[in-house]
Amino acid sequence: MSEELHDVRLVVNGVPHDLGVPARRLLSDALRHDLGLTGTHVGCEHGVCGSCTVLLDGTPVRSCLLLAVTVSGSEVTTVEGLTNADGSLGPVQQAFKDCHGLQCGFCTPGFLTTITAGLRDNPCPTHDEAKEMIAGNLCRCTGYQNIVSAVERAAELIAGEGESP
């Protein structure tokens, strides 16, 4: 017996997609397998590592802890949606490059989405707030120092964008 498919509509990075997926399809797998958006990385697949974090209607969530079918109708922002309209790096991405905030890069998409939402809610974080912002994401390479620096650098870049003509 083949599995029943459910109609799921996701607006991913502004583009609407209509899918037919089994109820057990994780949002992370819908993004990667069904939509080919492999920027969202799946590390632990049980909510611990934070690599798969995406923005669901603007709010950071673990895409491996959501069924695609339950969030049908939602807007999803993945790391692919964080670049500027002209394809250049968005401010959080640029900050990671400036501060050497990644080495292997596997965890980076989850950090970028988390920090994007974090700086929207708190545009001028203190050093401790910057650390707290990323406390739910694991990185095995960097030791976090440069990632915390990147949070603070991204805040500067975003503030600078607001001032430019």
Next chain:
Amino acid sequence: MKPAPFAYARPTDLAAAVEALAGSTNAKVLAGGQSLVPLLSMRLAAPALLVDINRLPGLDHVTSDASGVRVGALARHAAVLADEEAHRVQPLLAMALANVAHATIRNRGTTVGSLVHADAAAEMPVVLALLGGSVDVVGPGGRRTVAGDALFLGPLESSLAHDEIAVEAFFPALAEGSGVAFREVARRHGDYALCGVAVLVRLEDRRIVEARAGYLSVSDLPTVVDLAPALAGGGPEVPSDRALEAAGELALAALDPQGDIHATAAYRAQLVRVLTGRTLRAAYDDARRRTEQP
């Protein structure tokens, strides 16, 4: 791993949700799913049917009045944590919620879901039991109220029937002259606690006359211990170090710390001793602050 196949229902009213649940003895309710989905993915749970309640109307409220805080089944932890009125009426809620996983998990996970998941390592079941709260559930026979101390039967086992849905939790307000505190030790911030303690005290004339503590991760069930006997008798207003130590030993007699890969039983027992004293003292200070600067 990936979840095993299951049938899926997404009702848009409560009666239909209860009906869907009643149609299967192997169904699970999906709210936030932050505990359920990992269990599905690891195939520790393989229900035949998932009843998704996220489209049910009128269940995402956090409402407070003089009697306490009512939390709907679809209110996310983050919404409860951010609710200033709830914080004013029962400050223990926010103290404990700040320790529930990470912000990203709290954005999706629900407080009521955490209660009926009945994990003895979770914060909110202990808070409900300590405060003497309750959960309202709806089944084919209508709505009933389950007291906090009757909700937890065993590890990950609540007293809800298979065709009942928890719709609202009630956390009583902090009474006058009372204070609360919450402390836990985890290997990393946001991880499951190795031991956690919530304390509720009531003062009369600056002395503790009632003191209870709730414990997580050191027994099979969220466990509440009456600490007042350790503080009985004269002594100074502020509980002495000796009284705080006695409270820790009293608590330990009612608990059963187990060893696992994260901590030995002896270390967990030591955490009970230390955290009981610290949290009791913090709750006392909290009560003094509230009574002296209302």
